[in-house]
Amino acid sequence: MKPITLINSALILASITLVPGIAGAQTAATKSSEIAINSNNLSSNSTSVNYLQPFNLVTFAYQGGLKQHGIPSGEKLVFETQNRNIIAKDLVKAAVNADKLPSQALNDQNYLNAVSLQLKVLPDYTAAD
Numbered sequence: 223m224k225p226i227t228l229i230n231s232a233l234i235l236a237s238i239t240l241v242p243g244i245a246g247a248q249t250a251a252t253k254s255s256e257i258a259i260n261s262n263n264l265s266s267n268s269t270s271v272n273y274l275q276p277f278n279l280v281t282f283a284y285q286g287g288l289k290q291h292g293i294p295s296g297e298k299l300v301f302e303t304q305n306r307n308i309i310a311k312d313l314v315k316a317a318v319n320a321d322k323l324p325s326q327a328l329n330d331q332n333y334l335n336a337v338s339l340q341l342k343v344l345p346d347y348t349a350a351d
Contacts, residue, residue, distance in 0.1 A: 274322055276336040280344060282322070283313055291316035300348055303341045310338035 274282065282288065286295035293316045294302060302308040314337060317323040327333050 273324070273327060273330075273333060274317065276333065276340045279313060279317055279322070279337060280340040283316070284344065284348070287322075288313070288316040288320055291319045297348070300345050303344060308341075310334045310341055313337055313341070 283293050284295060284299055289295055293299065293308065293313060299308065311328065311334060314323060314327050314334060318325050318328060
């Protein structure tokens with residue numbers, strides 16, 4: 223097995239294993255809002271946990287859900303992310319504009335890192351199709 227194949231396989235396995243824990247925050251209802259219980263998932267000043275999981279956000283974009291907001295779909299998205307013309311912040315900004323994410327997501331470094339990881343392994347996901 224080539225080293226790059228082994229590394230890609232490890233990244234995919236790690237993302238499948240770790241991303242649901244990174245992306246899904248448990249919530250507790252308070253009198254006026256919801257707060258995140260797991261501070262590793264959302265920034266400490268976040269008042270909303272209405273986040274798409276990073277994998278779901280990237281899949282939504284890949285399927286064309288953010289085309290109206292400047293994010294290409296399919297192989298064009300893969301190409302643009304590989305060439306660093308589209309990064310995680312671009313995808314999150316488009317999702318905020320499409321009312322799929324709250325604006326706080328733009329400042330949530332944990333969320334941006336998780337989306338970035340999903341964009342990095344996107345070529346591997348699409349190659350498996």
